[in-house]
Amino acid sequence: MNEERVKTFTAEVAEMKLRGARADRERLLLAVGVVALVAGVGLAVFGGFQASGTLELGDQVAYLATGTFIGLALVVAGTALFVRYSVARFMRFWLVRLVHEHRSETDRVVEALKSLENKLGK
Amino acid sequence: MSPLLELRGIRAGYDAIEVLHGVDLVVQPGQVVALLGPNGAGKSTTLKVVSGLVTPTGGQLWMAGRDVTGVSADALARVGVCTIPEGRGIFPNLTVRENLLMATFGGSRLSDIEESAYGRFPRLAERRTQLAGTMSGGEQQMLSLARALASDPALLLLDEMSMGLAPRIVSELYEQVGRIAADGVSVLVIEQFARTVLGVADWAVVMSHGTVQAAGPAAQIGEDVLADAYLGQRG
Numbered sequence: 001m002n003e004e005r006v007k008t009f010t011a012e013v014a015e016m017k018l019r020g021a022r023a024d025r026e027r028l029l030l031a032v033g034v035v036a037l038v039a040g041v042g043l044a045v046f047g048g049f050q051a052s053g054t055l056e057l058g059d060q061v062a063y064l065a066t067g068t069f070i071g072l073a074l075v076v077a078g079t080a081l082f083v084r085y086s087v088a089r090f091m092r093f094w095l096v097r098l099v100h101e102h103r104s105e106t107d108r109v110v111e112a113l114k115s116l117e118n119k120l121g122k
Numbered sequence: 123m124s125p126l127l128e129l130r131g132i133r134a135g136y137d138a139i140e141v142l143h144g145v146d147l148v149v150q151p152g153q154v155v156a157l158l159g160p161n162g163a164g165k166s167t168t169l170k171v172v173s174g175l176v177t178p179t180g181g182q183l184w185m186a187g188r189d190v191t192g193v194s195a196d197a198l199a200r201v202g203v204c205t206i207p208e209g210r211g212i213f214p215n216l217t218v219r220e221n222l223l224m225a226t227f228g229g230s231r232l233s234d235i236e237e238s239a240y241g242r243f244p245r246l247a248e249r250r251t252q253l254a255g256t257m258s259g260g261e262q263q264m265l266s267l268a269r270a271l272a273s274d275p276a277l278l279l280l281d282e283m284s285m286g287l288a289p290r291i292v293s294e295l296y297e298q299v300g301r302i303a304a305d306g307v308s309v310l311v312i313e314q315f316a317r318t319v320l321g322v323a324d325w326a327v328v329m330s331h332g333t334v335q336a337a338g339p340a341a342q343i344g345e346d347v348l349a350d351a352y353l354g355q356r357g
Contacts, residue, residue, distance in 0.1 A: 107255070
């Protein structure tokens with residue numbers, strides 16, 4: 001028996017970094033993106049309203065700085081996360097679909113070739 | 123030596139539906155373990171848990187003495203857990219040689235892979251330039267076995283290898299599985315047609331309704347145990 005392979009396997013499993021499945025992390029980051037996007041829009045609107053509701057320049061700057069600008073930053077970051085992880089999921093499904101279609105296409109070609117072969121044989 | 127693979131009270135399923143209700147299973151190094159049972163017994167889900175494709179909701183998955191529950195499928199594949207899925211695990215629109223070329227991603231050289239593949243399955247050598255999708259079912263299964271072996275697996279997971287194949291081809295393929303195990307590769311094989319695999323298996327586990335109904339040396343799994351699992355418990 002090849003004990004060497006078992007030893008290598010044991011060593012590699014022992015060195016393996018344990019972390020949650022990648023799909024879970026993707027789902028989490030997608031959710032973080034959506035939350036950041038919604039919170040960012042909320043903050044930006046809040047900052048805008050508060051800034052326009054006062055004549056004090058200092059208050060206006062503070063509202064814009066802490067509300068609108070941070071809100072906009074969250075919107076940008078949230079959108080980036082959302083697009084990155086939703087596109088990744090879409091692309092994966094698309095790839096699986098493509099492989100599946102390719103296989104059925106080949107099956108059809110093989111089927112057609114077989115029926116031609118049978119007809120020619122006869 | 124600790125078992126190469128051990129499932130301890132594994133519970134798993136798909137969303138709200140639980141398919142496995144506490145499955146225990148052990149595979150020792152170099153052993154061929156047959157996972158038997160009727161359709162819907164949870165065999166394929168068990169295999170998906172082992173390969174990391176389905177994360178268990180309960181219980182633990184151990185490999186070589188370490189708890190690896192929840193580890194991703196790609197990490198497990200990298201250390202040597204190799205799955206041959208039900209049906210075809212090949213690229214039908216590529217030739218035999220191109221299919222083997224796809225196995226070089228792991229770092230092996232094409233010439234080495236070809237030597238080992240054609241050595242085990244001389245019929246593949248005759249068909250090296252043929253499109254894989256145009257070969258017979260048995261030859262396609264040989265190709266997927268050859269490609270799997272190119273990745274130098276420590277644990278080979280085979281799902282329903284006999285699907286749609288003639289009995290003679292099936293026994294030929296299982297002879298190869300026996301030889302692979304003799305080389306030190308542990309094999310967990312799912313089979314709906316019990317008799318075809320019990321000849322090469324060291325240990326057999328019979329599943330039904332997501333639980334293990336019986337387990338023991340393959341030679342001792344009797345017709346009555348199989349009949350109970352496949353046809354339901356007798357009154």
